Amino acid sequence: GIEASLRRIAHYDYWTDSIRKSILIDAKADFLLYGMAEYSTLALAGCLQKKASPENLPGLCYLARDVPESALLLPSFYEVGDKKNKKKFSRMFMDFYLNNDPITAKMLAQQQDNRFLIQNPPWPAPSTAELDQIHGLDFEREVHPLDSAQGEVRAMETIRFALTTHRGCYGECNFCAIAVHQGRTVSCRSRESLIAEAKELTRHPKFKGTISDLGGPTANMYGFECEKKLTKGTCATKRCLFPSICPKMPIDHGPQITLLREIRKIKGIRKVVVASGIRYDMILADRKNGLRYLEEIVRHHISGQLKIAPEHCVDSVLACMGKPGTKDLLRFRELFFTLTAKAGLKQFLTYYIIAAHPGCRLRDMRELKKFAFRNLKLLPRQVQIFTPTPSTFSTLMYWTGRDPFTSRTCFVERNFQGREQQKEMLSIKKTAAKGHRTKNNPSGKHT
Template structure:
């Protein structure tokens, strides 16, 4: 029997009269550690020893689904799911999608726009006095005032629009365990507002042990793009638990207060979380509704670490997971693989061992680990900081040991690879690339140069295209030496802020020369909440220089940007 109920009947079979916590998600319930809801459910159930239930994709037009598990003893936890609901529901051209892979049968329409707000308001209508705590990527990146591309306006913190009591930002395991301890020991939601990693609101400025910086108010950033830029720069720099203050932003007559970031997980804590008894299956209640395609790509994948110091301007990972790498131990990962081989349905193939950037596993800047991420410079991007000293040795060790486990036929590395880190690692970089080529790609390696124009790459915080060209030359040479005939595919972004039609033509020219094929994985830039690129899109300025940049905002012309890159000639 599945030990986390989704219906009253399942609660009865488990002998549960009242749940301590009910989680509400925009995804179907997949009990796999690639799904945030599954991790939080397992942490609360198996570490905090709470009775946890889950309601997924409730019908938000009635009270039937949201009330089916009754009233929780402590609180409701609400998330849009693994994706921002607007990204899940709309294409890069603002058109409604036709499918949703996180829904049984990929049926579209089971997740409302701005799901976090909708679910929270629905709970508040039906359960008076029960705290609602927001979490997940959607809430995390909309925790302060933010530009919303779909409405083309600056919106308030989701905390206010949702009427929720608390927002847990970033990766929430440590924070939610502390919240659980407070409730178990007789505390209340106000006691939780003293924790790191949370956002709450007050009508008066709080008295707390933390230091706070003031952000320009919601009214100011709504009326002034210069104030919006000022807000973003402060917000971006206060994201490391070792050297960041809290933030305060006034919204009308209320103050939204962000406490400093939660401390990063240790290797021991990472191991504990990923060693929990995930079934890695779709919950039976949702499985009977249909096939959940999102499980396919992650079912046999393994998370080795989290965090990324790449800081690509268009990516939200840094703001959500942090710039410091938090790695699992090799032993924990190998144990997970051994458990997989014991499953009769396992075919011997692991689809991925990695994280946001695979070759950041097991190593980081020693200064950053001790003092926190630098606020005045980046680790990598346009150039690599001389303090970083990339080292692939631990990742190589992990891959070699994993391959030797009985029952393993093939291990792929499908997570992103930073090419600049390979070349910066003068000792192990080429050994790592040889490992990939000889053992861990499926005939085609994915790379992500994103663009070729130096101007655009600088705005993206990506290395010069010459690094990509050097990689292609090296990749071909090593494949020839190993007697393999393997290829690569590439991710490209069109219509990124700063990119003109001439830049796209230049990109096309460089791709034709270097690739020998036309990449089909070209996406039009989508301005997602709180990223640096979205700030550029909205303000039409470079945050590093405050200089005006070109931004294509006309949807038809944005499509032309892509067409230039993908056309065959």
């Protein structure tokens, strides 16, 4: 699972405010498979069945007395756990992160107690045929009986009739764990597989005609990928989308437009919702099909509101997050409402915001509040306080107090009251008392 993936080497643990050993040691287990691990699980089972050593399997972590010759030796657990010298932890994490691509990764080793944690390179990104095979299995689309006995699981209604179009994400937001769990290379299912699953949904006794989501980690990354990345691996010194979109990323929303049109034609399907988040900067960068894609989304695939994640508006905070600036946000917002009005619909944008992220001060939240009223004409309600997740760059910043890309110190709000205060800056109750109203929001209510 993702918990094992993110805790596979020495990592910062927010709950204890300390560096912890690999979960492999804490769990007293023999092996750990990281990533989604469908095929590595089968491979490990095959080795165990044959009583053969699995230690060469991609995607495997295990403990050994000695370091293999080909392994890159990371600073030991005792070195990275030293609160007085956090540079060792930063160096360790950079080496760990850069060795997560199946094509370029090296074997890693890290001493923990009197043994070495060995991490083999990742299992290869799944092919289209492999993803089709996985999603073609006869899933129950129900809560496990052991869990259902404890009562209703409301989240099941969100995912029961959702279709996963692809896996992986190259957005690399610094607070997101997908890069080290699913990888930075996007693998897509075929249209045939998705259409077949959509038709299968219509035969389910609980299906009422709505596909609750057609997407993935980022909805509009379906159907294209960087050819260089597919053959030579991810770039070590550049990102695909930040600080600007790489010109070698062949962004094309055409395949997803075709897919959406075909699925909504299926008998028994009344509505196909794109509920996964979208990258609005990618839509604006696609001069061929970006506008057509947004028109399709606005006319047919929104259930009242579209989710986007600007996260903040202050450039220094956005840089710490690995997110684009507000220029594209405002361009996209104007385009969205223009197309919505043209379609004769009443639809909205939902903005996801993070408070107390490393680099963010109370004054930055105050600036965000002003920006929201002035430019978004509302106050975002989807505000969450940053919580450090193991194995992310944002957590690295939280622990070390430094931006690993610039080596500069960055402010970190560690005080509980201070973190709450940042979120409260966007509080509806606090703002409603002041009676803020806007042209598009005459009641003073906020979404």
